[in-house]
Amino acid sequence: MANIPESKTGDGDLIVIDGVSHTYKTNTGPLPVLDDLTIRVPRHGFSAIVGPSGCGKSTVTRLVAGLMKPDSGTVWLHGECVVSPRSTVGMAFQNPVLLEWRSILKNVMLPLEIVPSKLDAAAKERRARDLLKLVGLAGFEDKRPSELSGGMRQRASLCRALVHQPEVLILDEPFGALDAFTREDLWLTMHRLRAEEPFTGVLITHDLREAIFLADEVIVLSGRPATVQYSLQLPDTGPRTLDHLYTSEATETLNVLRDQIRIAREGEEAGQ
Secondary structure (H helix, E strand, O other): OOEOOHHHHOOOEEEEEEEEEEEEEEOOEEEEEEEEEEEEEEOOOEEEEEOOOOOOHHHHHHHHHOOOOOOEEEEEEOOEEOOOOOOOEEEEEOOOOOOOOOOHHHHHHHHHHHOOOOOOHHHHHHHHHHHHHHOOOOOOOOOOHHHOOHHHHHHHHHHHHHOOOOOEEEEEOOOOOOOHHHHHHHHHHHHHHHHHOOOEEEEEOOOHHHHHHHOOEEEEEOOOOEOEEEEEEOOOOOOOOHHHHHOHHHHHHHHHHHHHHHHHHHHHHHHO
C-alpha cells in the first residue's frame, strides 16, 4: 500500500482528503457530487461536516471508511492510501442497526468477532461491559434491542463502533432521529467517550448546535457538486456543558454557519 507523500501529510493529520471528485451513475445520467474536495483532520481532532441536503456529506464518510473509491483524488488515512474498508474505522449511523436476536452485550461485541484482536474472550467481554458502563447502560447487557429506548439503542451503537478501539470514528447523523432532550444527553455522552477513548472524529449532521457543541472544526460544503465553501475552527474551551450553546459566542457562530449554508443552497439552486 502506497504511503502518503510528505508534502501531503501536514503536521499530525490523520485523515487527508486530497482533491477528491466523485460522480454517481443514475438512470437519468451522471450526478456529480464532489468536486476537488480537500479536507484535513488532525489526529484526535473532531470535524463536523455540514451543508445543504444531498450535497455529498455521506459520500465523504464512505470514502474515508474505504466503502467506495473516488473517481479522482486520494483519501489518506494514517499516511496510507485508502483503497478498501479499514478495521481502524468505526461507524455509527442514524439507525443503530442492532441485531434483535443478540443481547445488547453481544451486539456491542460483534466487531471483536470480526476484527483481529489480541484480547482473549474474557478481555473482550470486559471491554464491552466497560464501555456500556461508561455510557450508562450497566445492567442492560442482557436486554434485547427492542427492550431499550431509542436513545439507549444509540448508546449501544456508539459502544459497538468504539469497542475495537478504532483510530477514526465516523458519525453519520447518529442523533438525528432522537428527541431534543435525548439528543443533548448523548452529546454529553460523546464528550465523556472522547475523554476516555481518544479518537479522531468525523461527524455528519444537519444540526448546527450539535456541530459546534461536539466539534473542533465545522466544515461547510457547497451545493452539489460539493467542495469546501467555508471552515471554522472552534475555540478550545475545555469540557463543554449545554450552557456553552447559549453564550453570545455560540450564537454568533450559529449565525455565521447559517449564512454560509444559505449561500451554499442558493448557489446550488442557481446552478441547476
